[in-house]
Amino acid sequence: QSALTQPASVSGSPGQSITISCTGSSSDVGSYNRVSWYQQHPGKAPDVIIYEVTKRPSGVSDRFSGSKSGNTASLTISGLQAEDEAEYYCCSYAGGSSPWVFGGGTKLTVL
Amino acid sequence: QVQLVESGGGLVKPGGSLRLSCAASGFTFSDYYMSWIRKAPGQGLEWVSYSDSRGKTIYYSDSVKGRFTISRDNAKGLLSLQMNSLRAEDTAVYYCAKLAYSYIDYWGQGILVTVSS
Numbered sequence: 113q114s115a116l117t118q119p120a121s122v123s124g125s126p127g128q129s130i131t132i133s134c135t136g137s138s139s140d141v142g143s144y145n146r147v148s149w150y151q152q153h154p155g156k157a158p159d160v161i162i163y164e165v166t167k168r169p170s171g172v173s174d175r176f177s178g179s180k181s182g183n184t185a186s187l188t189i190s191g192l193q194a195e196d197e198a199e200y201y202c203c204s205y206a207g208g209s210s211p212w213v214f215g216g217g218t219k220l221t222v223l
Numbered sequence: 224q225v226q227l228v229e230s231g232g233g234l235v236k237p238g239g240s241l242r243l244s245c246a247a248s249g250f251t252f253s254d255y256y257m258s259w260i261r262k263a264p265g266q267g268l269e270w271v272s273y274s275d276s277r278g279k280t281i282y283y284s285d286s287v288k289g290r291f292t293i294s295r296d297n298a299k300g301l302l303s304l305q306m307n308s309l310r311a312e313d314t315a316v317y318y319c320a321k322l323a324y325s326y327i328d329y330w331g332q333g334i335l336v337t338v339s340s
Contacts, residue, residue, distance in 0.1 A: 115267065148326035150268070157318060157333055158268065163326035201268050205325065210270070211282055212258075217267035 116141065116202055116215035123221040129190040132218045134202030135183060140213055142183040146205035149178060149187045152217075153198045162187060189220070197222045225249040225329045227319045232334035239309050239338070245302040245319030245331055253277075253297035256322040259304045261315035262333075269315075272304065273322070287313075309338045 117135040124130040134141065134149075141147055147165045150158035160169055162178035165185060175196075177188045185204070189196055202215040231243040243259070258273035272283045272293040281293055292305040302319055319331035 146325040150327070152268075157330035158327075159330075160326055160328060163323075169328070203268075203326070209282065210284055212270045212273070214268040214270060 116204060116213055118200075118202060118215040118218045120216070121219045121221065123223055124189075124192045125223045126192050126194065128192050129188060130192060130220065132187045132189075132200055132202075132220070134185040134187070134204075134215045136185070136204055136206075136213070137183055139208075140183075140204040140206035141180065141185050143207070144205045145180070147178070147180060147185040148203045149176075149185075150201045150203065151196075151198045152201065158201065192222050194222050196220060225321065227321060227329055227331035229317065229319050229331045229334040232317065232336045234337045234339065235309055236340050237310060237338055240305070240307045241309065241336060243304040243306065243317055243319075243334060243336070247300045247302065247319075247321070250321070252295075252300040256324075257295060257302045258320045258322060258327070259291075259293060259302075260318045260320050260327075260330075261313075261336075262318070263312070263315040266315075271317070274302070306336070309336075311338050314338045 145165050149162040152158040161176045165180045166178045175190045179186050200218045206213050226248045228246045259271040278295045290308045294303045316333040318333045320327045321329040
């Protein structure tokens with residue numbers, strides 16, 4: 113199962129909005145609404161920020177939002193804050209013998 | 224509250240074996256799918272293995288198939304990963320993770336496995 117494709121890095125200034133894309137195929141992102149996004153700060157375990165494409169767990173800021181179009185899912189962070197600087201990973205259900213696949217990760221830098 | 228505590232990591236020589244354990248608490252362990260996920264240095268997250276709630280349906284990534292074995296003891300709330308024939312490319316932080324049907328809702332703190340001579 114191939115990893116989902118994410119940009120290696122994105123950056124933005126405080127207060128701005130950024131979007132991270134996650135491109136898969138008709139076998140994963142395109143077929144299932146089981147796309148999730150995780151935020152990982154250095155040395156820490158990841159935390160879920162979006163699940164089932166658009167849903168936010170309790171306690172996650174509404175500055176984080178998710179969407180999907182065809183084989184590409186997206187994570188948008190609005191009103192960037194310094195604390196948003198982290199690595200972001202998408203993940204999709206893919207069925208078959210290796211049912212889950214991650215993206216390669218995107219390093220967000222808040223300038 | 225949900226807690227997942229990994230143990231058993233460390234330094235091992237290529238070709239060697241290691242057994243990771245994850246002690247789960249704060250939820251009904253036997254009701255949930257569980258997984259092992261790893262992050263190699265400078266790399267992204269990789270799904271290593273997962274087990275359904277009864278340990279009957281199990282999946283492995285192609286990179287570990289035939290070398291790693293996942294198991295669980297529902298009575299003790301324990302998830303394990305037996306890792307054999309270890310290679311340098313297995314060096315990573317290994318995370319125990321709880322699945323909430325469509326996503327991972329809890330992660331352990333992670334444990335480092337280093338494969339080096």
